[in-house]
Amino acid sequence: MKEPGQARAAAQTFGVEASIEEQAIMKEAGVQEPGMQEPGMKEPSVQNPGVREAGVRRPAAKASVQGVAAAAGRSPAGSRSAPHQQPVREAQQSPQHNPRQRPQQAPQQAPQQAPQRGARAVLGPPPARTEAVTWGELLRSKPMEGVDVPVQVGLDRTVSKVRLVSDLDEMQACRPGTLVVLQTPIASAAWTVEIAVRYAWERNARAVIAQTDGHAAQAVQRLAERLSVSVGFHRSDPTELALELSALVARPGAVRSALIARCAVLLSETTSVPQVLSLLQRELPGTAISLRGSSQRVIAGDASPVSAQAVRVPLAPLDVEPGRVLLAVPSHRSVAWNQVLTQVLQIARSQIIACEAAERVDVAARHERDGFALSRLLADPCDPAPATALGWPLDGDLVAALVLPRDESLRGAAAVGLALRTAWNAEPVGAPPAPYAGGWALWSALTPRADAEDARPGGAESSPRAAVPAAERNGLADGLRDARGEHTSEDSIEDTDEEDARAQAVMAVLARAERLVQRADVGVDLHVGLGRLCQGEGALAQTLEQAAIAARAAASTGQQAQQFSELGSRGIVAANDAAHLHRIAQDALEVLLAVDDRDELVRTLLAYFDCAGSTMRAAERLGVHRNTVSGRMERIRRLGVALDDPERALELHLLCHVAVTGGMTT
Structure with a gap:
């Protein structure tokens, strides 16, 4: 039979439970061994189910057999101990006689003891395993900075290990996902590297890194591309490179x-x-x-x-x-x-x-600078130095366009101007949009054709004739001959070329302004006004004023774009202050604006004046019958409007434009 001291030593050493004999002693003393329970008693609830499922015993102190036996007045073997035998037992159980035995401890201190050796004290689920590093991640690491990898395949696949290979036979032991670093002498010869690449393809290795260069490297690269195997070349120490890469593979984080x-x-x-x-x-x-x-x-x-x-x-x-x-x-x-x-x-x-x-700040600074330079240029045309320093076109015939918001509260808004300037950076042709008259002006220059073309920079290629393709010029000349039924002289063709080039320059500026509005996409209605092609001193100021008038007319009628040359009498209305004109129109057309169908009457009167008093043409413009127009005109006369007074005809014509464009009839 095993001695109690030996049983205790074995239990404490290997972390096993007490023997049956010791359990009986503890039960008699009223001390319960962890894991023991009385019959009929419910097992205490486990707060951490994961611990129990894994077979982990709850840490609890085990009462020493000696303390329990002393409390029960019995020896560990189950018999009563004599008083003279107690010191002998204590001497036998002292740490000097049994080094593996722990010191005795009182039963009431048992819950504070540490867990037994052999019991797993890990609580909760095991930690998650870190995902292995991929070949693409390893390519961006510091050790790979000196490695040229012309063939990169399988960047999303993981690297399991790094292997330093000095013999081709070792390639047969490579496992899938291995990064192979070739060592001398097989790292520099082309044929050995090619064999290593073939082995890597067979063993599904992740990549092969060698020290081959020059023509040999090109041959290896072609083979690697054909086999879809990543290959790299370096000139550093292969051992050091392999160690650094191996350390990174072991630490993906x-x-x-x-x-x-x-x-x-x-x-x-x-x-x-x-x-x-x-x-x-x-x-x-x-x-x-x-x-x-x-x-x-x-x-x-x-x-x-x-x-x-x-x-x-x-x-x-x-x-x-x-x-x-x-x-x-x-x-x-x-x-x-x-x-x-x-x-x-x-x-x-x-x-x-x-x-x-930072880009917005730069655009805002340039925008303010352009506005200042334009205002200074218009104030003193004789000092074009600031505008010339910015590279603005000022020589030759000038044509300008103005971008104007329909909402008067947004005219001159910095956000709209910055959006236009940013959009202009995508197509920097001509002058950039600069603040002017509540909108943003841009213009281009068409160098006029002169007798001394060779004196200009670029010679004849910069003339308007050069702006029109040769085939187009020849086709235009043939069309003129056919229309007139006679031979057209070369001078006439040259004049036609000149006019055609000027018209193309004007339309190019208009198209560029419309593209600018589309690219800006500021979420507000923007309208474009186009001036005439002007030349001579003050040409820029003249074409800018015309573009501003056309832009206001386009904004008032809701048109996307308007040319100044097509305004007619509406140009007179657009050139004046809108508030003053509205008050004048309100007084002059009071009788028409007071009726319920004022919109029909005013628009009919405007069409009547636009068509030079022809009721038939006015009916076609309005899309109604001629008798309808005649009836409306008769009603206008009955309301007291003097249509036959020549002195008031022009006034009524212009004020009808003001009423319609200003929304006074709706």
């Missing part, structure tokens, strides 16, 4: 943290949104990066379709344009890689907002 830090440093050096997106596309392998609007419209970057594993980082709340997001579409599904993408995009978000803010 360090690789990802280094990638995030690298992206943060590189992003801080970017100055524009395209640079930010290009950097992210380069540093995040196998991922499509784009900046998108609220309706998934691609603003910049890759236009790949959005997948379920796409990572979205909104630019709000710092973004001035609501709904924009940075979108990353990875080529593989990975929780760890998505976390890296999220952190990098969050850093890039701040940089994008900073770049756009």
